[in-house]
Amino acid sequence: MELTVTDLAVGRGGVPVLAGVSFVLGPGRALVLRGPNGSGKTTLLRTVAGLQVPMAGTVVGAEDRIAYAAHADGLKAALTVAENLRFWASVFGQSEIAPALAAFDLEDLVDRPAGRLSAGQKRRLGLARLMVTGRDVWVLDEPTVSLDAASVALFADAVRAHLARGGAALMATHIDLGIEAETLDVSGFRAAAARMDAADEAFL
Amino acid sequence: MRALFFRDLALALRAGGGFGLGLAFFLIVVVLVPFSVGPQSALLTQIAPGVLWLGALLACLLSLDRLLAVDWEDGALDLLATSPLPLEGIVAVKAAAHWVTTGLPLVLAAPVLGVLLNLAPSGYGVLVFSLALGTPALSMIGAFGAALTVGIKRGGLLLSLLVLPLYVPTLIFGAEAARRAAEGLDPVTPLLLLAGITLAVLAAMPFAAGAVLRVNLR
Numbered sequence: 001m002e003l004t005v006t007d008l009a010v011g012r013g014g015v016p017v018l019a020g021v022s023f024v025l026g027p028g029r030a031l032v033l034r035g036p037n038g039s040g041k042t043t044l045l046r047t048v049a050g051l052q053v054p055m056a057g058t059v060v061g062a063e064d065r066i067a068y069a070a071h072a073d074g075l076k077a078a079l080t081v082a083e084n085l086r087f088w089a090s091v092f093g094q095s096e097i098a099p100a101l102a103a104f105d106l107e108d109l110v111d112r113p114a115g116r117l118s119a120g121q122k123r124r125l126g127l128a129r130l131m132v133t134g135r136d137v138w139v140l141d142e143p144t145v146s147l148d149a150a151s152v153a154l155f156a157d158a159v160r161a162h163l164a165r166g167g168a169a170l171m172a173t174h175i176d177l178g179i180e181a182e183t184l185d186v187s188g189f190r191a192a193a194a195r196m197d198a199a200d201e202a203f204l
Numbered sequence: 205m206r207a208l209f210f211r212d213l214a215l216a217l218r219a220g221g222g223f224g225l226g227l228a229f230f231l232i233v234v235v236l237v238p239f240s241v242g243p244q245s246a247l248l249t250q251i252a253p254g255v256l257w258l259g260a261l262l263a264c265l266l267s268l269d270r271l272l273a274v275d276w277e278d279g280a281l282d283l284l285a286t287s288p289l290p291l292e293g294i295v296a297v298k299a300a301a302h303w304v305t306t307g308l309p310l311v312l313a314a315p316v317l318g319v320l321l322n323l324a325p326s327g328y329g330v331l332v333f334s335l336a337l338g339t340p341a342l343s344m345i346g347a348f349g350a351a352l353t354v355g356i357k358r359g360g361l362l363l364s365l366l367v368l369p370l371y372v373p374t375l376i377f378g379a380e381a382a383r384r385a386a387e388g389l390d391p392v393t394p395l396l397l398l399a400g401i402t403l404a405v406l407a408a409m410p411f412a413a414g415a416v417l418r419v420n421l422r
Contacts, residue, residue, distance in 0.1 A: 049286050052422045068286040072279025078218040079211070090207035091287045129283075 001061050002026045003048075003137055003168060008057035009191060010040060010047045016055060016191035017043050023184055025137070025168045030159065030181035033172040039187050041172035042070070042141050048170060049139045067135035069143060073126030077115025081106055081125055084114050089132035100131035103158045104151075119146040127155055131162075138162060140171035152177070205289060205297050212301035215274075222270060226263035226306040227313060233259040234317040245322045252321035253331060253382035259317075260310045260335055261342060261375055265367065267306050268346040269353075269360035271298060272417075276354045285421055292414035299340075299347035299410075307339030327386030334391075334398060338378040341402040344409045345370045351413040354420050373401050 002024055009019040017040035025031050033041045046052045048059055049068040075084050085097040101107050104124040109117065114125060123146050130138050138159070144152050156177040159169055163179070216223040237255050238248060272295075275281040284294050314335050315328050323331065349367035353359035381394035 051282060051285055064288060066286055068283060070279055070282060072277075072282070074275075074278055074280035074283040076211070076215055076278070076280070078215055083211075083214070087207050087211045088283075091284070091289060093288065133287075 001065075003062055003065070003170070004058075004060040005048065006058050006060070008044070008047065008059065009055040010043045010052065011055045011191070012040075012043050018186055018189045019056070019191040021057070021184075021186070021189045025170055027136070027166045027168055028163050030163055030169040030171070030179055032181045032183050033170070033186055034174070034183055035172075035186040039190070041186055044186060045070075045139050045141050045170065045172060062137065065135055065137045066139050067130045067133040067137065068139045068141075069126060069130055070141045071145070073122055073129070075114040075122060075125060078113060080111050080113055081117070082110040084125060085128060085132055088129045092133040092135070094132050094134045097132050100128040103131060103161070104128040104154055120148055120151055123147055124151055124154070127158070131158065136167040138167065138169040138171070140169065140173070142172055142174075144173055144175045144177075205293055208284075208289065208294065208297045209301050212298060213304060216301065216305040222267055223305050224309075226267050227309045229266050230259045230263040230310055230313060231317065233262065234320055238320060248322045249324055249386070252318060252323040253327060253386050254379045255321060256314055256318060256323070256331060257335070257338075257375055257379040257382060260307075260314065260339065261371055263310055264306055264339060264342040264346065265364055265371075267302070268350055268367065269363050271302055271347055271350040272354045273350070273359065281354070281417075282421065285417075290414065291417050292410040295347050295351055295413040295417060296344070296410040299344045302347065303340050303343035307335075307343050311335045311339060324386040324388075326388055327382055330385030330391045330395070331382040334378045334381040334395060337395065337398050337402055338374045341374050341405040342371060344405050345374075348409045348413040348416070351417040351420065354417065374398065377401065 004024050006022050008021040009016060011017055021044060023031060033044065035041055047054050048062060049066050050062060082097065085100060089095060089097050101110060104127060106124060106128060109121060114122065117125065127143060143155060147155060152175060156179055159179055163169065234255065241247060272281065285291060311332060315332055318328055318331060346367055349363045352366055353363045356362060377394040377398040381391040381398060384391040384394065
């Protein structure tokens with residue numbers, strides 16, 4: 001099933017950021033968002049993931065299919081690597097965590113509390129979480145932050161395997177992962193700045 | 205749902221989880237009251253139900269600002285919101301875990317601390333029962349307050365101000381039931397009202413908290 005975004009307008013704190021964004025993401029496809037800092041990539045991803053309401057336009061085919069990964073990994077420092085993963089697996093109704101541990105080379109760290117992992121290891125655990133969700137559309141916001149070259153390669157392999165299984169990925173990243181992906185530059189969709197007098201009119 | 209409940213319990217019980225904070229606070233308040241009031245056992249007996257209920261309520265309030273704020277800060281709340289669990293269920297489960305780690309120890313400690321306040325023997329049973337009946341409402345109302353203030357830096361003050369008025373009915377009827385029992389009167393009416401408040405809170409608050417959380421996550 002395709003994820004179809006039509007004429008989407010998104011905003012942050014009521015201020016429009018992007019407008020008129022349209023794309024279709026089919027099974028086995030990846031779409032990379034590009035654009036300078038503050039151009040609205042995160043806002044767009046949050047809207048597609050359903051955390052924000054679109055200001056206009058529609059997102060079709062996202063219901064209960066999105067696995068979202070943002071800047072924060074949502075890890076609990078007091079729980080071990082395995083406990084963190086197992087928790088997310090059971091939230092999503094899954095039970096297998098071994099393939100995710102293997103894919104991100106976390107097997108030696110299973111019993112270590114997440115609070116004692118390095119930044120890169122935390123990120124790998126955060127990304128391994130995607131694999132235990134069983135969801136087929138990965139929405140990733142700067143997934144490669146604080147990863148070294150070897151870990152980026154692991155991540156690219158995981159995305160490639162996910163796409164080969166018929167999954168899809170929508171990500172904002174600046175690194176070339178070597179994955180066959182379409183690119184969408186969001187800077188071309190910048191919304192016109194909201195006119196303050198228009199806001200006044202609404203109050204008068 | 206069950207995974208979230210047991211994760212919250214595990215987090216509360218491990219180092220840095222804050223389990224025991226409310227209990228320690230309750231203990232301190234109740235131990236200090238006889239010193240501040242003076243050695244008048246008749247006066248202590250008279251104020252014991254009210255002091256125990258007030259101590260339990262404030263101890264509950266103490267740990268509320270961490271209820272959702274921790275999950276908000278590390279991003280887990282966003283991820284939970286995109287998970288198959290409904291937000292209403294997430295808030296209800298977190299309130300339940302909060303009650304087990306905060307409210308339940310208070311209920312169990314109350315009779316022991318009642319001795320320190322020279323509580324009348326006839327009051328113990330109803331005191332424990334009224335606390336067991338009322339503290340779930342405190343946790344659930346607190347979860348609603350936490351949902352309202354999630355994302356606000358140092359939102360604890362605002363949370364206390366928002367939640368305190370909602371705590372008043374529970375405090376009035378809980379303390380009244382315990383007082384009546386201690387004085388040998390019939391505590392059934394305030395207990396029924398207390399049960400009514402708790403049931404209404406448990407039925408309605410998860411939905412209010414879920415709706416508020418959905419707005420706050422934007």
